[in-house]
Amino acid sequence: MRSGMSLIAALAAGVLTLAGCGGDGGTTGGGSGPGGLTVPKIDELAALGAGEGEVNVVSWAGYVEDGSTDKAVDWVTGFEKETGCQVNNKIAGTSDEMVSLMKTGEYDVVSASGDASLRLIYGGDVAPVNTDLIANYKDVFDGLKNKQWNSVDGAAYGVPHGRGANLLMYRTDTVTPAPTSWSVVFDPASPYKGKITAYDSPIYIADAALYLMKTKPDLKITNPYALDDTQFQAAVDLLKQQNELIGEYWSDYTKEVQAFKAGNSVLGTTWQVIQNLTEADGAPVESILPSEGATGWSDTWMVAAKAKHPNCSYLWMNHIISPQANAGVAEWFGEAPSNKLSCALTADKSHCATFHAEDEDYFEQVWYWTTPLAQCVDGRTDVTCKDYAAWTQAWTTIKG
Amino acid sequence: MSTVVTGPGRKAGSFLHRHPGLRLAGFLSAPLLWLVVAYLGALAVLLISAFWTVDGFTGETVRAFSLTNFQTLFSEEVYRNVTLRSLGVATAVTVICMLIAVPMAFFMAKVASPRSRHWLVIAILTPLWASYLVKAYAWRILLANGGPVDSLLGGPGNGPGYGLVATVIVLSYLWLPYMILPIYAGLERLPDSLLEASADLGARAGRTFRSVVLPTLIPSVFAGSIFTFSLSLGDYITVQIVGGKSQLIGNLVYANIGAANNLPFAAAIATVPVLIMVIYLLAVRRSGALEEL
Numbered sequence: 001m002r003s004g005m006s007l008i009a010a011l012a013a014g015v016l017t018l019a020g021c022g023g024d025g026g027t028t029g030g031g032s033g034p035g036g037l038t039v040p041k042i043d044e045l046a047a048l049g050a051g052e053g054e055v056n057v058v059s060w061a062g063y064v065e066d067g068s069t070d071k072a073v074d075w076v077t078g079f080e081k082e083t084g085c086q087v088n089n090k091i092a093g094t095s096d097e098m099v100s101l102m103k104t105g106e107y108d109v110v111s112a113s114g115d116a117s118l119r120l121i122y123g124g125d126v127a128p129v130n131t132d133l134i135a136n137y138k139d140v141f142d143g144l145k146n147k148q149w150n151s152v153d154g155a156a157y158g159v160p161h162g163r164g165a166n167l168l169m170y171r172t173d174t175v176t177p178a179p180t181s182w183s184v185v186f187d188p189a190s191p192y193k194g195k196i197t198a199y200d201s202p203i204y205i206a207d208a209a210l211y212l213m214k215t216k217p218d219l220k221i222t223n224p225y226a227l228d229d230t231q232f233q234a235a236v237d238l239l240k241q242q243n244e245l246i247g248e249y250w251s252d253y254t255k256e257v258q259a260f261k262a263g264n265s266v267l268g269t270t271w272q273v274i275q276n277l278t279e280a281d282g283a284p285v286e287s288i289l290p291s292e293g294a295t296g297w298s299d300t301w302m303v304a305a306k307a308k309h310p311n312c313s314y315l316w317m318n319h320i321i322s323p324q325a326n327a328g329v330a331e332w333f334g335e336a337p338s339n340k341l342s343c344a345l346t347a348d349k350s351h352c353a354t355f356h357a358e359d360e361d362y363f364e365q366v367w368y369w370t371t372p373l374a375q376c377v378d379g380r381t382d383v384t385c386k387d388y389a390a391w392t393q394a395w396t397t398i399k400g
Numbered sequence: 401m402s403t404v405v406t407g408p409g410r411k412a413g414s415f416l417h418r419h420p421g422l423r424l425a426g427f428l429s430a431p432l433l434w435l436v437v438a439y440l441g442a443l444a445v446l447l448i449s450a451f452w453t454v455d456g457f458t459g460e461t462v463r464a465f466s467l468t469n470f471q472t473l474f475s476e477e478v479y480r481n482v483t484l485r486s487l488g489v490a491t492a493v494t495v496i497c498m499l500i501a502v503p504m505a506f507f508m509a510k511v512a513s514p515r516s517r518h519w520l521v522i523a524i525l526t527p528l529w530a531s532y533l534v535k536a537y538a539w540r541i542l543l544a545n546g547g548p549v550d551s552l553l554g555g556p557g558n559g560p561g562y563g564l565v566a567t568v569i570v571l572s573y574l575w576l577p578y579m580i581l582p583i584y585a586g587l588e589r590l591p592d593s594l595l596e597a598s599a600d601l602g603a604r605a606g607r608t609f610r611s612v613v614l615p616t617l618i619p620s621v622f623a624g625s626i627f628t629f630s631l632s633l634g635d636y637i638t639v640q641i642v643g644g645k646s647q648l649i650g651n652l653v654y655a656n657i658g659a660a661n662n663l664p665f666a667a668a669i670a671t672v673p674v675l676i677m678v679i680y681l682l683a684v685r686r687s688g689a690l691e692e693l
Contacts, residue, residue, distance in 0.1 A: 099661055249645055262541075262544035397476065400647075
């Protein structure tokens with residue numbers, strides 16, 4: 001016993017010594033993003049060369065389809081044949097997962113949403129994109145180019161992919177009357193208690209903030225990603241109350257499909273593509289954009305700073321925003337395409353109208369995922385907002 | 401190859417023959433290196449990085465000593481709750497495994513014929529051939545709303561559904577072989593003649609169990625419990641698949657690595673089960689269970 005304890009003590013002492021050493025060479029951290037941080041200098045690709053034979057992709061489910069999910073849904077096989085670049089796809093369930101995956105250095109391109117893109121840019125994980133080398137870039141809607149989430153000081157850090165809203169999905173056989181508002185997922189007396197689902201990511205706090213923005217005007221929330229202490233606490237409290245109603249949280253889309261199919265979940269937040277898959281599995285589900293509006297995404301294809309296959313990456317970025325492929329993704333995933341010419345190529349000719357592809361006023365109502373910063377993203381300077389680290393810790397507390 | 405060792409090989413051989421200490425060192429250095437570098441080294445790195453922090457915006461690790469992680473860990477109520485919940489699950493799984501494994505192992509070691517004994521051992525081991533994930537997802541379907549378990553209990557909603565109960569059931573199923581095998585091995589070493597002698601001396605079944613079987617059984621049960629307890633304490637996949645909205649220590653570690661990209665905090669959380677296991681092992685050591693492994 002004695003020897004065992006002294007061994008542990010010796011080990012602990014050694015560790016403490018080492019930990020102390022670690023402190024000496026440490027960098028100072030705590031930068032608060034734009035304003036506090038500078039973008040690492042990374043050169044863009046100057047000229048396009050021959051393909052390297054493969055490209056490693058991190059994407060959202062439904063963005064990279066090679067016909068294995070549905071034979072008719074395939075915009076990868078043609079690209080592989082044409083360019084000789086084998087596409088190795090890795091699906092990520094959340095933006096945080098995308099950031100972690102890109103930090104491994106194993107991947108070349110990523111379909112980053114607004115809550116990942118700036119973190120990747122300032123983290124030095126992605127390189128600026130030479131848009132001259134991407135022929136299809138000229139056809140991208142001007143409303144999507146050089147935005148705060150995909151560029152820094154006029155330098156493009158990627159090519160816009162498409163945008164859309166997080167929807168409310170419900171089973172038509174159990175949920176009556178059909179919901180029109182997000183209130184059904186927050187109602188403490190909900191008859192669907194234990195069968196409600198929510199997205200398993202800290203960014204979901206914004207969904208609660210958006211609901212409070214519309215229903216509790218005295219909180220004065222103007223942007224669901226800029227929450228001061230009081231506003232943040234209100235959103236967290238709402239979600240803690242919602243936790244009582246939740247059956248399970250989802251981030252793996254196959255899990256949500258199965259839960260809705262079996263009836264373990266009957267109501268909750270979703271993406272259009274998940275509703276398509278669930279319906280294809282034979283479950284009676286419907287999805288709507290509730291009256292309060294919704295959070296959503298505007299995605300950007302970005303290339304890794306240390307991409308091992310830069311040429312194939314550029315070929316891929318050019319391909320995925322080409323009218324044909326862009327129309328394919330937009331229709332399969334259920335979002336607005338980024339390429340003007342895509343609208344003419346969708347199977348459903350009203351797709352662009354349904355998803356408001358050119359309707360900037362509509363997208364004013366959709367709050368794209370954005371990384372919350374201490375420096376409020378709504379422009380307030382008299383208060384400090386809760387940053388993403390605080391959101392992450394709160395999310396653990398909400399789940400209990 | 402040739403039968404005669406020549407040249408430097410032979411010289412080295414005879415040199416080692418004359419120095420048994422060196423021989424032993426050479427023999428053990430590779431596994432020792434593995435133990436120290438890969439095993440204890442990894443643990444040390446884990447402990448060190450627990451004192452680092454992460455830049456909230458860019459996600460870069462800040463290599464400066466700080467106690468922030470541990471402060472959060474101790475001050476926030478949620479981490480205490482999750483730790484207690486994980487302990488509860490691990491204890492429940494261990495007790496359930498024990499209750500099932502003891503009679504089963506006793507039957508295998510003492511009642512079944514030697515021929516069927518082998519088949520029983522193989523039967524216990526077969527579930528280990530299938531992938532962990534396949535088994536967990538199979539249980540997700542078994543426990544689904546209106547699934548087989550529900551039907552067995554009389555209709556949708558009658559089963560346990562997804563949640564902590566489901567997690568305990570599935571973990572008990574997954575780790576049962578790790579409890580049966582050490583108990584079986586322990587009981588097999590107990591000579592039948594001891595049981596007969598006890599009976600000949602007039603002891604009833606209860607007395608024989610208490611005085612002869614139990615002393616062998618207890619260390620074996622503790623040995624098995626080390627597996628079931630530690631495996632349950634660290635699990636995060638089963639609870640993600642059938643656990644509904646509940647989270648255990650493993651989920652917090654996973655969420656901080658995968659989702660939050662906060663490796664240092666994940667390391668800080670990971671020290672909790674390490675600490676629990678050290679305490680557990682020190683306690684179990686007194687029962688002599690470590691000799692049973």
